[in-house]
Amino acid sequence: MTGKAFQDYYPDQVSHCYGCGRLNEHGLQIKSYWDGEESVCTFHPKPYHMAVPGFVYGGLIASIIDCHCTGTAAAATYRAEGRAMDTEPPLRFLTGSLHVDYLRPTPLGVPLEVRANVKEIKGRKVVVAATLSAEGQVCARGEVVAIQVPEHLILNTNEHRRRCLIPNRVGPRQPVDSAGETVRICVK
Amino acid sequence: MTGKAFQDYYPDQVSHCYGCGRLNEHGLQIKSYWDGEESVCTFHPKPYHMAVPGFVYGGLIASIIDCHCTGTAAAATYRAEGRAMDTEPPLRFLTGSLHVDYLRPTPLGVPLEVRANVKEIKGRKVVVAATLSAEGQVCARGEVVAIQVPEHLILNTNEHRRRCLIPNRVGPRQPVDSAGETVRICVK
Numbered sequence: 001m002t003g004k005a006f007q008d009y010y011p012d013q014v015s016h017c018y019g020c021g022r023l024n025e026h027g028l029q030i031k032s033y034w035d036g037e038e039s040v041c042t043f044h045p046k047p048y049h050m051a052v053p054g055f056v057y058g059g060l061i062a063s064i065i066d067c068h069c070t071g072t073a074a075a076a077t078y079r080a081e082g083r084a085m086d087t088e089p090p091l092r093f094l095t096g097s098l099h100v101d102y103l104r105p106t107p108l109g110v111p112l113e114v115r116a117n118v119k120e121i122k123g124r125k126v127v128v129a130a131t132l133s134a135e136g137q138v139c140a141r142g143e144v145v146a147i148q149v150p151e152h153l154i155l156n157t158n159e160h161r162r163r164c165l166i167p168n169r170v171g172p173r174q175p176v177d178s179a180g181e182t183v184r185i186c187v188k
Numbered sequence: 189m190t191g192k193a194f195q196d197y198y199p200d201q202v203s204h205c206y207g208c209g210r211l212n213e214h215g216l217q218i219k220s221y222w223d224g225e226e227s228v229c230t231f232h233p234k235p236y237h238m239a240v241p242g243f244v245y246g247g248l249i250a251s252i253i254d255c256h257c258t259g260t261a262a263a264a265t266y267r268a269e270g271r272a273m274d275t276e277p278p279l280r281f282l283t284g285s286l287h288v289d290y291l292r293p294t295p296l297g298v299p300l301e302v303r304a305n306v307k308e309i310k311g312r313k314v315v316v317a318a319t320l321s322a323e324g325q326v327c328a329r330g331e332v333v334a335i336q337v338p339e340h341l342i343l344n345t346n347e348h349r350r351r352c353l354i355p356n357r358v359g360p361r362q363p364v365d366s367a368g369e370t371v372r373i374c375v376k
Contacts, residue, residue, distance in 0.1 A: 016240065048212055059252075066250065097287070102283050
């Protein structure tokens with residue numbers, strides 16, 4: 001897939017997620033795209049993302065499914081509203097619940113493909129089902145209940161974000177971004 | 189907690205897990221202990237383990253719950269068999285299914301405590317329920333169905349493991365350990 005992924009449309013201030021934030025340099029930075037009515041994400045695990053030698057770690061599988069499904073929830077909601085992902089207001093979803101069934105060991109050393117379908121959009125809640133495959137074989141199935149983040153928690157200008165940055169030492173309960181800077185989430 | 193954790197008893201060849209393997213230098217290396225009938229794990233997320241600034245990434249929460257529960261499944265099975273974790277044959281569990289409900293945002297910058305209880309031991313299957321708390325408040329609940337790895341897949345001597353190491357370039361489908369070495373899982 002080429003072009004902008006779902007995650008490339010997330011506003012900067014909600015793009016630090018370890019799983020899918022393009023601004024989290026330590027993270028997985030997964031990328032999701034439409035493929036007709038399904039969404040698809042291809043991910044290449046690192047050699048150390050293992051459960052036992054030769055097989056992918058289940059927590060990584062859960063993480064990829066999680067972020068791909070919340071991304072799909074956002075993209076599907078834009079579609080349902082009949083607007084493009086670069087239009088205002090921005091949409092961003094977090095995970096309400098996550099379920100993964102591990103059907104067979106997932107081989108390490110090949111790309112993984114996650115495909116997702118929206119089962120239900122009901123208000124701020126979107127239910128997304130996913131499969132994770134390796135070499136054409138489904139290795140895991142997942143389901144995510146994604147919850148839309150209230151709009152007022154998404155800061156939609158970099159100027160606003162700069163005003164919220166506190167270049168200070170990180171202490172308990174103080175939010176930090178991926179660079180270790182202290183950040184305050186602004187609530188209007 | 190001090191002393192040996194559940195994961196410190198895993199045989200070397202099944203100690204490369206990204207979540208709990210003591211030999212995976214890139215991994216989370218979680219540690220689980222008994223606290224009476226419950227098991228407990230304390231984990232300190234890194235600043236970059238975030239969902240949005242200030243809050244812990246859900247995939248990390250799923251990963252910690254996953255590995256803590258499979259470790260608890262192993263420890264509980266040793267207990268049920270009336271033997272210590274350093275006795276033969278070694279027990280190791282993988283994840284059959286994982287469910288996590290995210291009850292509230294989990295703050296970043298404080299230690300997380302996961303507590304687990306065994307709900308059922310039935311043959312090779314162990315069902316474990318867990319809570320994840322921050323500052324005394326439960327932020328997530330999880331349940332793992334853990335499946336015992338067949339004994340013949342666990343190599344229980346380092347000598348055996350050395351014989352299975354192929355110091356070769358990593359290719360597709362070739363198992364690798366956390367150092368990037370190619371490893372073959374031996375089946376008797």
